Amino acid sequence: MIEKKGKLLAVAPMMDWTDRHCRVLHRTLSGRATLYTEMLTTGAVLHGDRARLLAFDRSEHPVALQLGGSEPADLAQAARIGEAEGYDEINLNVGCPSDRVQSGRFGACLMREPELVAQGMAAIGAAVKIPATVKCRIGVDDQAPEESLFRLVDLCAEAGVRHFVVHARKALLQGLSPKENRDVPPLDYPLVWRLKRERPELTIVINGGIGSLDEAEAHLKHVDGVMLGRAAYHTPAILGEVDARLFGEGEAVGPFEAVRRYRDYVARELAKGTHLAAMTRHMLGLFHGAPGARTWRRILTVEGVKPGAGFEVIDAALAAVSGFEDERAARRLEAGEAA
Incomplete structure (x- = not known):
């Protein structure tokens, strides 16, 4: 069983939801949860309004910047900017299934290009001193998850990545909307548990369909951490129990x-x-x-x-x-x- 000191709890990056105002609200409920920005493309970070896009409140720490992109040089430059702005982690999105993301050659479609993902992560790792992490699916379309997930993780681990967040579903890039891709493909939690069991040196955080802290505690018997998504957003009071219940710190925040x-x-x-x-x-x-x-x-x-x-x-x-x-x-x- 995972020791209490090793537990991790995070709130998922969610487009149009986890903006800076949302993250501050979530921080009032939990001091231990890691918070993530909405995904920002490398193009937006490099050429957009950085003051607006990258702004966050000091109370948000620890807070991670999630990037969308595939060009190693751009990822490295965007990561350096994120580190300079004060973010605690740089995370690469290899899980978003939207058409817009696919057309930009980032998100879940990168599950088909694990070598490119590893190159991007190596570039980020060389550019910053803060942790460089990956959030991915278990596969896409006709891929065999036990092959696609492990290959992506192993190549990224060779590039220096030690922390992976795995949404325990495939993404079906043709025929399903982003919303359907959060519900329709079946969850395969045991595969993510197996990943941790067979790669014990890596930090593995599980994501996808986890709706309560009871469920989170059950997963923490098998993996290092849990990432909550819609449950944390639609019922944020759940985060008020995190510090006391999972970390033994303080009292629940109502x-x-x-x-x-x-x-x-x-x-x-x-x-x-x-x-x-x-x-x-x-x-x-x-x-x-x-x-x-x-x-x-x-x-x-x-x-x-x-x-x-x-x-x-x-x-x-x-x-x-x-x-x-x-x-x-x-x-x-x-x-x-x-x-």
Whole structure:
């Protein structure tokens, strides 16, 4: 079994979701989770608005920059920029199945070019001192996963990579949408467990369809770490249990406490001209399953997008949820007294 000190928990890079505002919210819930940026192409990093694209808050550490690309020289240059900006890790995307990504010769289609991936990782490793890691699928289309996954990992390991995040599904590049590629191809967790068992010197993190910390703990008997995706985004309160439950540190962080911790960041961003909705859209699932969750979402969604919306919107939504909590507590008290 993996020793507690060796456990890793990460939040997956998710396009249009894990922006800097989302990552700060997630950091209020867990100090130990590794956070990842949305995938940024090497072209965007080299030629785009770096101040906007690469910005992150100091509270986000440890935070990894995920790159999309295949040209070793461009990957090396983009990695150097990421390191200079203060990122703690450079991760290469070898898993995204979208048509746009395929046309750019990066993402999951690179599972078919493991030698090129290894060349890119060697270039990144030579360019930076921070860890260079890979996030991949187990294969694509008609590949045999037990061959495609192990070949990619072995070639990258020869290039110096020691940390791999494996989405335990194939990607079907023809006929399935990116959304379907997150659900339709069957999961093969045992293959990823086998990878760790047969390559014990490597750090192996498993990803794909993991929806709870119970499931995460089950995987941690076989691999070094777990990466949560949609579960962390849609029900972010799950992250509030991570530090206490997986690492034995502190107490669980509830959604009310997370909002309190997020307040200063929201205030700073509002002062810079950031729209409230850019931040509150990541908070919609914070009270998932709790009394008043629907009201919480409605107030943030309807009021948060209005011009000039400020923290009073969050306060109003919070008051509504608190009201439901108070009502439930009163009912419990009455039931106890009646008994």
